Amino acid sequence: MAQLTVDPTTWLADHGDSLYRYAMLRVRSEPLAEDMVQETLLAAWQSFAQFSGQSSVKTWLIGIMKHKIIDHFRKHSHETESLDDFDDTDELLAHSFDADGHWKINLINWGTPDKSVSDEQFWQVFHRCLARLPQNMADLFILRTVDGLSSEECCKVLAIETTNQLCVALSRTRLKLRQCLEIQWFDQG
Secondary structure, eight states: OOOOOOGHHHHHHHHHHHHHHHHHHHHHHHHHHHHHHHHHHHHHTOOOOOSSSSHHHHHHHHHHHHHHHHHHHHHHGGGOGGGOOOOOOHHHHHHHBBSOOBBBSOOOOOOOOOHHOOOOOHHHHHHHHHHOOOHHHHHHHIIIIISSSOOHHHHHHHSSOOOHHHHHHHHHHHHHHHHHHHHHTTGGG
């Protein structure tokens, strides 16, 4: 195998911004995101001998960070409120659906969602809406929808007892996020 020509002293300059953005989306705290970048770089430096070069350094570093963030969520899941503690969602559900489970409200035209996804302003609104969610709901959304963890993995990381609780919490989270996006973004036209 050829000698790897990767210089760990350039990792922060080469990949620090990407790592920081990755962490900020998930932990929504500047100091915590900075800590995650430092912990990731330290862990990568300590395990550099095991880096095989089968992926790019950036991909490898983000993989390490993903595990650091999951460990953080797992460690702090007991410190946040239970997903069952947010009864205001029940009120939102009652106003949104009729007795047969059909939407009571008129759905707005979201236009071309693909255009919104490529719009920088949309992402700013999305991050604001995500920040308005209770911490555990935002963590659940990020882990399940953005990072693609399985339901079972999310239950383990966030100390949720059953997948039914997870499904209910995820539905409530998506409903709250949808409501915020409708008000803050899609209803602006």
